[in-house]
Amino acid sequence: MKGMIYLEKRFVYADNSATTRVSENALKAALPYFTQNYGNPSSIYSLGMDAAKAVLAARQQVANALGAAKVNEVYFTSGGSEADNWAIRGAAEIGAKKGKKHIITTVFEHHAVLHTCEYLEKQGFEVTYLPVDDKGLITAEQVENAIREDTCLVTIMFANNEIGTILPIPEIGKVCKAHNVLFHTDAVQAVGHIDINVKDMNIDMLSLSGHKIHAPKGIGALYCRTGVNLPNLIYGGAQERNKRAGTENVPSIVALGTAITDAVTDIEEKNAKISQMRDKLIERILKIPQTRLNGDAERRLAGNVNISVRGIEGESLLLTLDLKGIAASSGSACTSGSLDPSHVLLAIGLPHEVAHGSLRLSISEENTDEDVDYILEVLPEIVKKLRKMSPLWERICRTEGIHDYTLD
Ligand SMILES: *Cc1c(COP(=O)(O)O)cnc(C)c1O
Numbered sequence: 001m002k003g004m005i006y007l008e009k010r011f012v013y014a015d016n017s018a019t020t021r022v023s024e025n026a027l028k029a030a031l032p033y034f035t036q037n038y039g040n041p042s043s044i045y046s047l048g049m050d051a052a053k054a055v056l057a058a059r060q061q062v063a064n065a066l067g068a069a070k071v072n073e074v075y076f077t078s079g080g081s082e083a084d085n086w087a088i089r090g091a092a093e094i095g096a097k098k099g100k101k102h103i104i105t106t107v108f109e110h111h112a113v114l115h116t117c118e119y120l121e122k123q124g125f126e127v128t129y130l131p132v133d134d135k136g137l138i139t140a141e142q143v144e145n146a147i148r149e150d151t152c153l154v155t156i157m158f159a160n161n162e163i164g165t166i167l168p169i170p171e172i173g174k175v176c177k178a179h180n181v182l183f184h185t186d187a188v189q190a191v192g193h194i195d196i197n198v199k200d201m202n203i204d205m206l207s208l209s210g211h212k213i214h215a216p217k218g219i220g221a222l223y224c225r226t227g228v229n230l231p232n233l234i235y236g237g238a239q240e241r242n243k244r245a246g247t248e249n250v251p252s253i254v255a256l257g258t259a260i261t262d263a264v265t266d267i268e269e270k271n272a273k274i275s276q277m278r279d280k281l282i283e284r285i286l287k288i289p290q291t292r293l294n295g296d297a298e299r300r301l302a303g304n305v306n307i308s309v310r311g312i313e314g315e316s317l318l319l320t321l322d323l324k325g326i327a328a329s330s331g332s333a334c335t336s337g338s339l340d341p342s343h344v345l346l347a348i349g350l351p352h353e354v355a356h357g358s359l360r361l362s363i364s365e366e367n368t369d370e371d372v373d374y375i376l377e378v379l380p381e382i383v384k385k386l387r388k389m390s391p392l393w394e395r396i397c398r399t400e401g402i403h404d405y406t407l408d
Contacts, residue, residue: 011325012371016212016303017161017189017362018329022255023214025262030216030255041248042237051250058257062221065260066206067197075222075230075240076253080188080209081112082233083222086244087184087205088116088155090230092125094182095152102151106130106138108347109157112207113186117155130156135296136163136348140171144179153182158190158206162331162344162360163295164304166194173202182228188212188220192263193271193301204228208260210252214364215259219252270365271302277363277372281305284376288383289405290396294345294358305361306331308345308354311393312386317359320382326375329360353392 013021033054039047041055055076062074077083088103095101105117107129117127128146130138143154154176159166169185176183184205187196192213198206205228210219224230236245282293282305290310309317314330321328331342340346341355350358361375387393388406397404 009325010374011327012367012374013327014361014363014367014371014375015327015329016364016366017164017360019211019217020214020364021366022216023259023262026215026255026259029258030251033251033254037250041250042239051248054254055248055250058253061257061261062208062223065191065196065264066208066223067199068223069199070226072241073223073226075224075244076248076256077220077222077233077244078218078249079211079220080110080186080207081220083207083209083220084110084112084155084184084186085116086222086230086233087207087224088113088153089120090224090233091153091155091182091184091205091228092120092123093231094229095150096125098152100150100152101125102148103127104130104143104146104151104154104156106132106156108132108136108160108162108344109155110161110186110188113155113157114343132165132347134349135299136160136165136294136344137296137299138167140168140175143172144175147175147179147181151179151181153184155184155186158185158187158196159194159301160295160344161189162342163306163348164189164301164362165295166190166299166301169203170201176204177202189301191260193267193303195264195267198223198225205230210256210259213259213263215256216252219249219256221256274363274365274367275302277367277369278303278305280372281361281363281375282307285379288380290402292354294348294350301362303363305363306358308350308358309383310354310357311390311396312357312383314341314356314358316386317357317382320386321378324378324382326378329362331355331358331360 037050039051041052059074060071063071121127130142132138158169173183182204185203186207188209191208204225206223208221211217232243234245239245285307292308294306318330331345341352345355384406
């Protein structure tokens, strides 16, 4: 194409908390299981046994990544949502048999947890939704104070998917163990970013999802400690120790085994690089007037940036960023399909107006310094342009006596 001017459009993917690109390693590991080793793991001839071996090896990889005592403590699921549903409804069933129908969770869980708890409330369970503080944190004491004689489950996320706060899971695990209450954690955002050891942390059940750690969508796992009599999820064949019937998703299971092994390797080195990019983004974006960081500055996922930008709507910001080739997220109305802003941002006390204008950038080890520089080059200009057209921004400046820099 000599002689032609051609502008390559930049693309920056900064939405890794929503999903991730499948890694080359995971893809390469999975591919043979589509067209060559396509046997059913339940079949007794070699082709089937090869698939069964691959599933077992992946189960071992997941168990190793979590510090599980035994390989059969890992159950493959269709993803994080299914693992959350299974753990919570399972624990509720176990509890109900003993007359224990009280569950403790937090107000800012993922909807896979919250909506399962709401369903159980309709079934006669009582749920305590612990409030989080303005940084998005809770304490183990809050959990301890909420535990009752009839508490059958504590389910608290390891790290929040919107504002990136990391909760005191080892401390909460200790409290649950002392009171003999089952402890489940939705660790979908934590796996591969925080060192996890289910034994040391007294975690009885843990949910994880493949597509948040560079494995495909539609695969995940539930860790369930030996001794917890997890009820069946799907009746049928003998897969997943008779508890979740259905022929295994062998290629995705193999990919998950590879992806989780890679994810938990050199976490510290990766986090050092990622958090450096994160901190540069936060520092520079906060230089834009009337912005605030959501979530805790210290106890924060290495790749999470969540900033409220007053006076503009999150979705107009996202659409304008998309035009510039930047993929990001917001906690505002339309993106989440409802009229209310994110329950997480409301839970940390943001007024609706501020919550509506929030921006989440979630970066991974695949991002580069050039990505960061490009975002920082584009974002302040976009904000200024959108504010200039925003009646809300004009009103904020007028009523609060703020200098309107967009008119300079
Ligand atoms: C993405 C996510 C889920 C859901 O996982 P899926 O595999 O998409 O079902 C659950 N919890 C958290 C915290 C998540 O970020």
